[in-house]
Amino acid sequence: MSAYDANNVFAKILRGEIPCNTLLETEHALAFHDIAPVAPTHVLVIPKGAYVNAADFYARASEAEIIGYARAITAALKALGLSDGFRLISNNGASAGQSVFHFHTHILAGRPMHALLAKE
Numbered sequence: 709m710s711a712y713d714a715n716n717v718f719a720k721i722l723r724g725e726i727p728c729n730t731l732l733e734t735e736h737a738l739a740f741h742d743i744a745p746v747a748p749t750h751v752l753v754i755p756k757g758a759y760v761n762a763a764d765f766y767a768r769a770s771e772a773e774i775i776g777y778a779r780a781i782t783a784a785l786k787a788l789g790l791s792d793g794f795r796l797i798s799n800n801g802a803s804a805g806q807s808v809f810h811f812h813t814h815i816l817a818g819r820p821m822h823a824l825l826a827k828e
């Protein structure tokens with residue numbers, strides 16, 4: 709895994725250097741709408757700490773950060789009115805589809821989502 713790059717786009721959002729469409733902010737996390745949604749609801753939840761991906765976050769983050777992050781996802785789901793019919797996705801590494809190297813979870817909802825992955 710590469711080192712954390714403080715110039716990634718989500719780090720810039722956290723520093724207020726570029727705007728985002730915020731859903732909610734907590735002590736440990738920020739939730740905002742994806743700039744290129746692939747479903748009617750497409751929200752990203754990011755921790756405020758500098759973590760490359762899920763593997764990095766769950767290995768290094770404090771218990772308060774991990775619990776705070778989980779609670780922020782719960783709060784985002786509540787704010788979106790979602791109790792089911794949604795998908796949570798975190799891509800880890802470029803080969804898994806990760807394009808922004810600051811840990812994030814996608815919340816996707818509002819259209820049918822059947823198989824997890826298309827068969828190759």
Ligand code: AMP
Pocket residue numbers: 717726728741742743744745752798799805806807808809
């Ligand atoms: P991933 O490919 O899993 O790393 O997801 C990165 C996501 O970030 C993509 O769905 C992008 O559309 C989204 N994204 C990139 N730049 C921005 C931005 N400035 N504001 C909101 N979402 C963004």
